[in-house]
Amino acid sequence: MRDLSYVIIDDTYELVISSDNAANIGEKEKDQIQAPYSLVAESLFRVAFMENRSIGAHPIAVVLYNFTDESVWREFTQTIKKKMNAMGFEVPITGSTESNFPLPHSAFGLSIIGKVEKRNKIDCQTPANARFAVIGEPLVGEEVIRHRERMAPLALFEELVKNKDIYEVLPVGSKGIEKEVKALLQANDFSEDVQVKCSLDLYKSGGPATCFVITYNPGEEVNIRALAGDVFHHLTIAKY
Structure with missing residues (x-):
């Protein structure tokens, strides 16, 4: 993963x-x-x-x-x-x-x-009741130059890594958001037979890690959204 x-x-x-x-x-x-x-x-x-x-x-x-x-x-x-x-x-x-x-x-x-x-080590720590989100947007090539405001700020990434209400953080690579989410589910022994929904393109390359997936404590969603602001994008994980 x-x-x-x-x-x-x-x-x-x-x-x-x-x-x-x-x-x-x-x-x-x-x-x-x-x-x-x-x-x-x-x-x-x-x-x-x-x-x-x-x-x-x-x-x-x-x-x-x-x-x-x-x-x-x-x-x-x-x-x-x-x-x-x-x-x-x-x-x-x-x-x-x-x-x-x-x-x-x-x-x-x-x-x-x-x-x-x-x-x-922060790995395989996502509980069954966790919620998922993407911070930032997948951007590639010249988009990284033109739309830097859509990228997840590195300072925000560091803040969320240290946040105790964030279970795991996973940078998005070239295979896209859905691939990373399903890999995270597999690593935590959850079923990968799910439908992932988000307002973002789930299959687009994340380029130079312009976005990342987080799993987090549902009770702290308001605070996490406030921290991330406009670069917070909710992910819905539903079983088929």
């Missing part, structure tokens, strides 16, 4: 590894989507960070793979540091740049290594 790898450290802790990549998006002439590298860096960081934090891990290192040009390294790492600091974390950044063979298109990869205490 989650795009994560776990490495056991000892009886108490695990390493959590998350990653994302982007190609043909950037400032090179032949890039299909023209976007500032700061936005590309922000998008890659967003996906890997949200995956890591969604299960309660604390980032301890960032690894950057730069296939574009060594001249963009500074802008990329500064953007990542700024975003990481805004979320309350300060971690080292390492990585490598392909400087021998130039590419006609921009290409990057990014991994975040986190650490989580096993007993505090």
Whole structure:
């Protein structure tokens, strides 16, 4: 369900590894989507960070793979540091740049290594009476540039991860909202034979995790809606 790898450290802790990549998006002439590298860096960081934090891990290192040009390294790492600091974390950044063979298109990869205490891992904790919602909207490509107000703010994501009335948080990937909801149901040993309803497109790619699914305490819906504001979208889960 989650795009994560776990490495056991000892009886108490695990390493959590998350990653994302982007190609043909950037400032090179032949890039299909023209976007500032700061936005590309922000998008890659967003996906890997949200995956890591969604299960309660604390980032301890960032690894950057730069296939574009060594001249963009500074802008990329500064953007990542700024975003990481805004979320309350300060971690080292390492990585490598392909400087021998130039590419006609921009290409990057990014991994975040986190650490989580096993007993505090936020996974498979959704009870049968939980309610579901999507925070943000699925946006892809140039939509991420044109409609940033529809994206779930990263600060809101972090606030909801820490909220005790939120059972689980799951970033939406390329397979869409319904796929993530059914994977979450399966992980919690609930039936996947359900009909998922929402005002949003359930099958559209979530792009750089522009939205995420939450399960939450029904008694706190008013407060959660107030926190999320216009980016809150209720999900209805009904059995066939």
